[in-house]
Amino acid sequence: MKSVIALLAPGQGAQTPGMLQPWLELDGTERRLTEWSEATGLDLVRLGTTADAEEIKDTAVTQPLVVASTLLAAEEMWRRHPELPLDAPVAGHSVGELAAAAIAGVLSFEDAMSLAAIRGREMAAACAAEPTSMSAVLGGDQDEVLDRLDRLGLRPANRNGAGQIVAAGREEALAELAENPPENSRVRPLAVAGAFHTEFMAPAREALRVHGDKLSVSNAGRAMLSNADGIAVTDGDEILHRLVEQVVRPVRWDSCMATLGELGVTATIEFPPAGTLSGMIRRDLKGTKTVSLKTPADLDKVAEVLAEHGRAYSGSDS
Numbered sequence: 001m002k003s004v005i006a007l008l009a010p011g012q013g014a015q016t017p018g019m020l021q022p023w024l025e026l027d028g029t030e031r032r033l034t035e036w037s038e039a040t041g042l043d044l045v046r047l048g049t050t051a052d053a054e055e056i057k058d059t060a061v062t063q064p065l066v067v068a069s070t071l072l073a074a075e076e077m078w079r080r081h082p083e084l085p086l087d088a089p090v091a092g093h094s095v096g097e098l099a100a101a102a103i104a105g106v107l108s109f110e111d112a113m114s115l116a117a118i119r120g121r122e123m124a125a126a127c128a129a130e131p132t133s134m135s136a137v138l139g140g141d142q143d144e145v146l147d148r149l150d151r152l153g154l155r156p157a158n159r160n161g162a163g164q165i166v167a168a169g170r171e172e173a174l175a176e177l178a179e180n181p182p183e184n185s186r187v188r189p190l191a192v193a194g195a196f197h198t199e200f201m202a203p204a205r206e207a208l209r210v211h212g213d214k215l216s217v218s219n220a221g222r223a224m225l226s227n228a229d230g231i232a233v234t235d236g237d238e239i240l241h242r243l244v245e246q247v248v249r250p251v252r253w254d255s256c257m258a259t260l261g262e263l264g265v266t267a268t269i270e271f272p273p274a275g276t277l278s279g280m281i282r283r284d285l286k287g288t289k290t291v292s293l294k295t296p297a298d299l300d301k302v303a304e305v306l307a308e309h310g311r312a313y314s315g316s317d318s
Contacts, residue, residue, distance in 0.1 A: 003309040005085060006265045007103060008281075009070045011094035012062050013192075014273040020048025022295040023072045023272075032072065039110050040064045040117035059127065059193045063095045063120030064113060070099040070271040071109050073293050077269075081302050085309065089232060089263060091225035091256045093277055094158075094196070095119060097243055105221035106236045115243070118211050122204035123247060127194025129203075134168040134192050135177060140185030148182045157197040161254035162283040168195035201247040208244045215240070230255025257284045267305045269293065
C-alpha cells in the first residue's frame with residue numbers, strides 16, 4: 001500500500017507564550033529570528049520567549065509569530081531529515097498558508113515573513129474600524145446553520161469539518177445567533193479581534209496586493225492545497241493571488257481535508273504551534289497518523305513516519 005505524507009501549517013489561535021524558547025536552543029535559530037525581526041519590524045525573539053499571552057494575541061503580532069514558528073521547524077526538519085519526500089503536499093490554515101507557500105518554494109522565507117507582518121498589521125487595523133467578531137457554531141445541520149447565518153448577514157468564515165462552522169460579522173448579529181442558535185447546535189464566541197475572512201478585511205487585501213506586486217514568486221516545488229477550495233495548486237502567480245484574496249474569503253479547511261483523503265494521505269506532520277490541525281485530521285480522516293511538532297524533540301517522531309513511509313513503498317514495489 002502506498003504511503004503519502006502531508007505537511008500542515010497552523011494558523012492564528014494556536015500560539016502560546018514561550019513557544020519559540022525550545023527552538024532557540026538550536027544553532028542558527030536566533031540569527032534567523034533576528035533577520036525576520038528586521039523584515040517584520042517586530043522583536044520576534046522576545047515575543048516568542050518572554051511576552052505574555054495578552055501581548056501575543058494581538059493580530060499584528062500573532063500572525064508573523066506563528067509563521068516564524070512554522071518556518072523554524074521546517075528548516076530544522078529538512079536539516080535532520082533530507083529524505084522527506086519531495087512530493088509531500090502542504091496545506092496551511094488561514095495565515096498558515098503563507099508558511100505553506102514558503103515550504104512549497106513559492107515564496108522565500110523572508111518574503112513570507114514580510115507578508116505575514118503586513119497581513120497581521122492591516123487586518124488588525126481593519127478590525128478596529130468596526131465592531132465585528134467571530135463565533136464557532138458546533139453541531140447542527142450544515143444547511144440549516146448556513147441558512148441561519150445568511151439570514152443574519154453573517155458569513156461562514158471557516159468551515160473546519162467535523163460539524164464546525166465559524167460565523168463572522170457584526171457583533172449584534174453574532175449576539176442574536178448566540179441567543180437563538182440553529183437547532184441541535186451550540187454557539188461559542190471566539191476571542192478574536194474581528195471578522196476575519198469576510199468583506200470587512202477588504203483594506204487588508206488591498207495592502208497585501210500592493211506588497212505582493214513587489215515580490216518574486218516561483219512555481220511550487222510540491223503541491224499546495226488552497227484554502228479557497230481545497231484544490232492542489234502549483235502555479236506561483238495563482239498561489240500569490242489566492243493568498244491575497246484569502247483574507248476576504250472563507251477558509252475551506254473541510255475541502256483541504258477532503259483533498260488529503262483523495263490523495264491517500266496516511267500521515268500528517270503539523271508544524272508548530274501544532275495540535276489544532278492534527279485534531280481535525282484525526283476527526284475527519286480516521287486512521288491517519290498525526291505528528292504534532294511542538295519542540296525539537298518531536299522531530300524524532302518524523303523519523304518514525306519516514307521509516308513507515310519507506311516500508312510502505314518497498315512493500316508496494318514488491
